Amino acid sequence: MIDEIVYAIKKAETKLSEDTVKALKAAYERESNPLARTQLEAILKNVEIAEKYSLPMCQDTGLQTFFMDVGYDFPFIRELKVAIEEAVRRATKEIPLRPNAVHPFLHKNSGDNTGRFVPYIHWELHEGDDAVIHVIPKGGGSENMSGLYMLPPGVGIKGIKKKVIEHIFNSGGKPCPPTIIGVGIGGGADLALTLAKKAAILRPIGARHEEEFVAQLEEELYEMANKLGIGPMGLGGDTTVLDVHVEYAHRHPATLPLGIVTQCWANRKRKVRISADGKVEVV
């Protein structure tokens, strides 16, 4: 299992996910601003070179993050955490990855991307006997441009739309646009951000929410964000976001949490699927 997780980290870091490549190419075709086109072209070339030479596509290889979707009857549940930690140590040496785990008070870098609560492993359970590990190393520059707003519920859907667009405006070129924006509404402070992160990264670009109302909201936010004119790397242009994904939970009557998670163009993700008979595949 460790070998396959190392392989998944390597693939995530060196070969950009297909949906993202497709979206970047489409954006390049559409883009009317010549400077913006130079940026998209450089990104696409960079992606090609990274894949060809098996190099990390960005020197910030991210905080190693794993979203788990584990069946109640999955037989190897005890082994997962240890396997992930070991895979991270090995991947750091073998790929190599930049050591990105720093003690917040002592400033010491652990050197192998592990430490207190990292790699970050988020657990969810489902009916069944298989397990899926979402391997999603996440860059620091885009994570810095994520945010939580505890809105007064009275502002309603208009208030949410305004805040999302203001947030993208204030982020400017800092998160290395074109970005993918995840929006989580409701639940509580933590749940809103978790929903936003899942929406941004786990959902393929271009896939819409199954509920018509939410899908429309995504479409509207996507259109508005790209009218801002911030453009790739903040140098101006039609392509500020590749997509906006929204997810929601029921909320407390007194709260309207809005979580926004920004993902950079280096949208690194792979899935490791493990079945009950021990078969492991990376997709």
Added chain:
Amino acid sequence: MEYHEKTPIQDARKYKVGDVIYITGEVILARDEAHKKLLEEGSPLDLKGSVIYHCGPVVAKKNGEWKVVAAGPTTSIRMEIFEDEFIAKFHPAIIVGKGGMGPRTLKTLKEHGAVYTAYTGGCGALAAERIKGVKEVQFLEELGIPEAVWVFRVEEFGPLVVTMDSHGKSLYDDVNKNARKNLEDILKKIER
């Protein structure tokens, strides 16, 4: 305009915001600690007409030779506290980084005829491909790999987009002004 230039750069005043430059020759790396060090102790290298790159590279030594693995740009605004003095003292022609710089640098670019250019964020693999070798490295012992002053030999290093020129123009100001106007229109539309 698109320029394909050899270092050292003779005249950076000709570059205007929106121009794209590709560099062949030498690129000199300097980020936070290197700026500080060179300002305090002077430079062992002649930096007149040079290309200064805000970058902390990933390099590895193979068979006694340095190999550049990834060398994308770092966020330039951190160097704002040094750059005006740095330009006035050493007269580089082109500063390369990510995200742009502030009013102090813009003013100094005008006074000394230099430009700031943006290299595409995250493109560490593309940069490494255009870096053909390491000519020398200064302060490696004291500053460590990411902060040392590396001199890279490059071919067609770019695209470097001129975003702040020596005529007082900053693309970031223009984009921001335009985006703010668009934001106001969008917010009004939401309210309706």
